[in-house]
Amino acid sequence: MSDDIGLSLDELREHLEKEGIQPSYHRLKILEYMMNHRTHPTVDIIYKNLSKEIPTLSKTTVYNTLKLFVGKGIVQELTIEEKEVRYDTDTTQHAHFKCIECGGVYDVALEYTIVELGTVTDEGHKVIDCQVYLKGICKDCLKSAQNQIIFSKS
Numbered sequence: 001m002s003d004d005i006g007l008s009l010d011e012l013r014e015h016l017e018k019e020g021i022q023p024s025y026h027r028l029k030i031l032e033y034m035m036n037h038r039t040h041p042t043v044d045i046i047y048k049n050l051s052k053e054i055p056t057l058s059k060t061t062v063y064n065t066l067k068l069f070v071g072k073g074i075v076q077e078l079t080i081e082e083k084e085v086r087y088d089t090d091t092t093q094h095a096h097f098k099c100i101e102c103g104g105v106y107d108v109a110l111e112y113t114i115v116e117l118g119t120v121t122d123e124g125h126k127v128i129d130c131q132v133y134l135k136g137i138c139k140d141c142l143k144s145a146q147n148q149i150i151f152s153k154s
């Protein structure tokens with residue numbers, strides 16, 4: 001076993017079949033990309049990176065595949081910005097931190113589960129999704145800001 005967190009194509013195939021998803025080549029490659037790039041990519045980013053290797057891939061296929069994965073609950077959809085949907089293969093409850101400097105989206109551990117999905121609130125509403133978004137300046141940008149002293153407005 002190597003250190004890298006990536007799963008083999010066989011394991012990914014099993015993962016899809018377990019969820020009743022036909023493990024086509026495109027679906028496997030998209031899932032593999034997402035497992036290996038835990039950066040909450042958008043459809044555009046996944047398409048741009050995979051289309052070099054898979055010329056038959058279309059943006060529509062990427063989009064439809066992600067919709068399928070979200071529907072099956074193996075991927076979650078993040079809508080931190082209304083016009084920019086990102087995708088995450090980590091479907092456990094965790095917060096997302098968006099850096100206003102570099103635009104990166106980082107996972108932030110939650111100390112407790114805010115609400116179990118499926119819970120009916122005191123008001124009688126049923127919860128099917130829970131997203132926690134934080135915004136700020138990521139640790140890398142903070143570091144480079146300190147180095148360059150860009151806080152001065154000159």
Ligand SMILES: [Zn+2]
Pocket residue numbers: 099100101102103104137138139140141142
């Ligand atoms: Zn940043």
Ligand SMILES: [Zn+2]
Pocket residue numbers: 040088090094096106107
């Ligand atoms: Zn995440």
